[in-house]
Amino acid sequence: MNDNADHLVIEKVLAGDLQAYGELVERYQDFVFTNCLRILKSREEAEEVAQDSFLKAFHSLKSFRGDSKFSTWLYRIAYHKSLDKLKKLNREQHFQVVEEITESDSAGLENGLDCLLREERLALVEEAVKSLPEIDAAIINYYYFDELPVKEIATITALSEDNIKIRLYRGRKQLFSYLKQYINPEISRNNGKAI
Template sequence: MNHQSDQYYIDKVLAGEVNAFSELVERYQSLVHTVVLRMVKNKEQAEEVAQDTFVKAYQSLSKYRGDAKFSTWLYTIAYRKSLDAIKAAKRMMASEIIEDISEGEMELVNDALGYLQNKERKQIISDSIMKLPEDEAAIITLYYFEEKSVKEIVEIIGLTADNVKIKLYRSRKKLYSILKYYILPEISAENGRAI
């Protein structure tokens, strides 16, 4: 496993060693693809947008100033490329009908996300996130799966911290609404309660 810093490879690329960029691609390709897929909701289109993200990052590498982490800068490009792809395709998202959720049920959201981490449940989580609107899917992915802070998400998607927090709260509620049919029977069974 290579433990060199991102800046090490950036410096090599800028010094003319273009093959060093492949290390950055390898390091971030899975994460970029995940964020993009959850926004564009189409595997083939996600692959294309992820590739475009890395092309744009390579072409713009000399403009990277290091003010933010390279990953944050790269996710910003991925987010914007995803939005461009969505607009270009003029896709209409069907609004999900979200049930009213009590505050008591909301407390289960954090438990639910932690509870659903094992391998056989990752697909349920991924499918559920795909049902969220693009921007909310990106925020949930960046916050919970890429472990980005609210400040980093603000840099990536260009909203205020308050807007990100509101979207994160609403997205968790929507995600819980989608996931609760998978979660509640299992949580109740684990706690010895019947539904």
């Protein structure tokens, strides 16, 4: 999104036009929700944290200095709120993983086999990413799926750029280990030795 457009809206809100904040919510709600969902893996919890993130951003808008993009600042709030919620849920031992299954209504219109293979690959990759620790999964999602640069991920997560690069490298290795059993099951069954 255009940083200038965000700053104009922020100026309106700070000048007293509270309705203008709705533009920012509308602009970023899907991305904030998706990132909360990736960490929390529960639609209900992600909706709650996304709303809390927008509320916190609204109440903290005066403290936004503009050193980074508004979207980066907002995503950082959502990221930390998601981790806080995850810790709370783990402490209370009420955390449950919710799998969301989507069916493609257009599968019959496309080549059914191609659609199925694409969905299976996507589901397999999503499952592999879910097997990573939450922070590593979030970093992989930010980098590969949201295509955010390392610098912006570092700002969102409050980790150094070097730490992000290390986690990306380690995450790729873990994903490969997870996925190799599906890529070549014969090698996995024989402890890494091809037959």
